[in-house]
Amino acid sequence: MIEAVGLTKHYGRTVAVDNLSFTVKPGRVTGFLGPNGAGKSTTMRMILGLDRPTAGQVLIDGTPYRDLRRPLTTVGALLDAKWVHPNRSARAHLRWLAKSNRLPERRVAEVLDQVGLTKVAGRRAGGFSLGMAQRLGIAAALLGDPKVLLFDEPVNGLDPEGILWIRQFMQGLAAEGRTVLVSSHLLSEMALTAQDLVVIGRGRLIAQSSTAEFVERATENTVRVRSPQLDRLRVLIEQRGHAVREDDGALVVAEATSEQIGEIAGAAGVVLHELSPQRGSLEQAFMQLTGDSVEYRTELGNGLNEIVAGTDQRLVSAGR
Template identity: 65%
Template sequence: MIELEGLTKRYGEKVAVNNLTFTVRPGIVTGFLGPNGAGKSTTMRMMLGLDRPTAGDVRIDGKHYDRLKDPLKYIGALLDAKAVHGGRSAFNHLLCLAQSNGIPRQRVHEVLDTVGLSSVAGKKAKGFSLGMGQRLGIAGALLGDPRILMFDEPVNGLDPEGIHWIRTLMKTLAAQGRTVFVSSHLMSEMALTADHLVVIGQGRLLADTSMADFIAHNSRTYVRIRSPQRERLLDVLRGAGITVVESGGATLEVDGTGAERIGELAARHQLVLHELSPQQASLEEAFMQLTAESVEYHAHSDAPAPSQQWGDGQQWGDGWKKG
């Protein structure tokens, strides 16, 4: 379990993390979301004792990280896959970590096999692709067989098979009763992986809730209906006290009433339906809705495109210019 209480980090006048209080519990995958600059990386670094909080407290299974004996046996983390000595082989990188934490040599072979790197165990890390580096970082996190695991962008650089593998791995670890805390910008992947969400913006806690409740409370849920008997259907629905939004064409939208009741009403009045489908926003849409006021870096679609350079020194911009 990871417990944060009033965690705060300031850099001069800048407040990177502002009074965060939440608990990451075992047995589920907890997703950690926030816009760029929200304070996610700073928060994770403070969890691991890499940054010292300005105020507040964070505990790993009831202890401060710097009080843990053989910390890899308590918590394994992947924060930066590039944080590897490039001149060491994958095996020797992991062996150094193992020896510093009293972990048997055999465990290095086991985690290399788990992440699929056994065949390149003797190769230097500097020759690894981004995806291979991610797998090596995950191997390091698993090395101590810890009860708590923390991953920052774990699918970065992985191919589809690798993404499916890490998703399954995280779910399996959580099912074993471990605490799994994962940060990612890939909303579609987070929606498939996380059971619970912690969302921050500008260093403040915005949400600490289940995936289902997060989407339900931060998005619109409605039923979409299409019928060739649109006007009759409108009369029937309104006669039943159901509010209907006309969205153009033959399509209608209904909030606050289930598809089952609408279908029963249509059947009772012998109305033909071409579509009767519940609609719910994606995690991405719900996230954008919640964090709209917390985004620090905005791109603008109406920004001017860069001018195009031509080989003879001419430039196409506001007009032709001869070099």
């Protein structure tokens, strides 16, 4: 388990993390979300003892990282996939890490096989694609068979097959009872991967909840209805809730459930061709709750808000 209590980090007058407290529980994948510049990377570095907090503390299974005698056996992390000597082979890189924590050399072959790099284990890591480097970083994180795992943007550079693999892999690690914290900007992927969320903005906690609760709290669920008697149905529906007609002729109804709409149509003898609940997305919920926490915002004429934050100019767009 990871426990952050009052975590604060100042860089001069800049407050990167501001009195941040959260808990990451074992047995579940927890997504760590926030706009660029929110303090996610700084927080993960403090968890791993790479940055010293200005105030507060982080405990990993009850112990600060700096007090772990063989840290790779307790916590594994992927923060920078390219953090490897370019002239070392994948196998040599992992052997070096294994020796640093007195791990058996057999673990090198085991983790290379786990991540699918056995056939290229003798190649220089500097020649790896980003996707292969990600797999090597994951292998390094797994080397000590730790109970706590941190991944920062683990699907960067992976093709669709690789993304599916890492999703199932992280869920499998959590199913074994491990604590898994993953930071990502791919919200659609996080919606499929993470059971829980920790969401921050400007270094402060915005929300900590299950993914389903986060989406439900921040978005409005609607019902989509199609019928050959649409005008009659609309009159009946608007006695219960608000209905909006879409370009394809369907009605989107707010403030009503699909069961209620079905009962209304059934009582009036109205034929339905479609009756489907429409759930809010993680992306919509994220944009709703973090809109005040982004660094830069531009309003576009097409009605979409685009958020550009951080030096790497990643885009997170609403309304997809």
